Amino acid sequence: MDKRRELMKQAVHFFSMKGFHQTSVQEIAQASGISKGAFYKHFDSKESLFIEIIKQHHEEIISETSAIHFLEHLDPLEVFNRKIAIEIERVLDNHEFFLMVFKDFPPSESEQIAALFQELQTSAMASHKKSILEAFGSKVEPFLLDLATVLGGMLREYFITLIFESKQVSPIKLSAFITGSIHAIVQQLDELDPVLSEEQTFIDQRNELLKGIEDKIQRLSSENDRLLPSFELLKKELGKKEPKIFLVEALLVYLKQEQQLEHDVNRLEKLI
CATH class of the missing domain: 1.20.1440 (de novo design (two linked rop proteins))
Incomplete structure (x- = not known):
């Protein structure tokens, strides 16, 4: 494992255990087998290290969900369901880290962090719209923004509830419920008008x-x-x-x- 990835691994461990603000660069560097000075050859700051971790997590989810399309035995709705399950699994696998994110980074904490979260939210919205369109076809196009907003809202509220209350649920069961909920809305679209444009x-x-x-x-x-x-x-x-x-x-x-x-x-x- 290269030193940059080792620093990220150790940072996730310390951030999850102690929190971002309580973790020092010295601790991360020492656990990675390098000096504090050498840390800055890889990252400008503790904040830039945190940003890299979040970006990597997001990119891994996008990459993994994109690969589902190559499983030819799945129909479009099953592909959608599996993508949602992957999102849930990856967040719950790192629930201690994301608990720290929710607690240590309120929106006003840092302009750079706030910009990062906005960027990731935009990326997630685009990914969800693409997944919904692929699962349900062109009939949902006028409602894509509404459906993606509902999907994102459901995931976010479940993540907050599960992480803060340390609840144990089956990602497969939860993804099936969310997929079924979106499917139920889609079946009623003839009786609805788009809200968001x-x-x-x-x-x-x-x-x-x-x-x-x-x-x-x-x-x-x-x-x-x-x-x-x-x-x-x-x-x-x-x-x-x-x-x-x-x-x-x-x-x-x-x-x-x-x-x-x-x-x-x-x-x-x-x-x-």
Whole structure:
């Protein structure tokens, strides 16, 4: 096992046992057989190590669920059910770690962590929409966002309940219940109207990012006068029916030069 993976393994152990804030870089490094100084050759900080662990967990779930398609003996609904079971199994297998995540990282804890969770939520939503479409076909397309929201909400509430209350349930039984619930809703779609729209969600995400960038600029008192006019121009241009693409791109490049804005501006760029 390479040293980077060993550090991640030891970090999961200590974070699960002691919590993120109570675990020191020294402890993780020592358990991995290296010095504290050598730790920083692999990760910039304890927070960046935590982010890498969360990203790896998410990527492993996406990879494992994607592989289910190669099991030819399963019908589309069985594939969907198995994907849900994998999500449940992987979270419950690491329930102590995720208990620490829920306790140690409230939304306001860190802008970087909050951005990570938002990014993962967007990725999970896209994955769930894809899985629902593959399981139930084109008839559900107008309802994809609603169905994915219901699915994500069910999973999240079950995870919170099972992790905080240390309840033992069968992932297969739970996935069957969730799959059956989504299936039951799908069977009633002829009598329902969509509530959420992709366009509105897109606009809401973009507006939320713009607000976050503006707040950061306001806090950068020394750079406020330089950055705010460019940001206001960008916001005005994006509000037009036909924004000038060259101007938007130039303003994005300019704002990204400020390191504290770079991550959010990159996310905004994907929504334009």
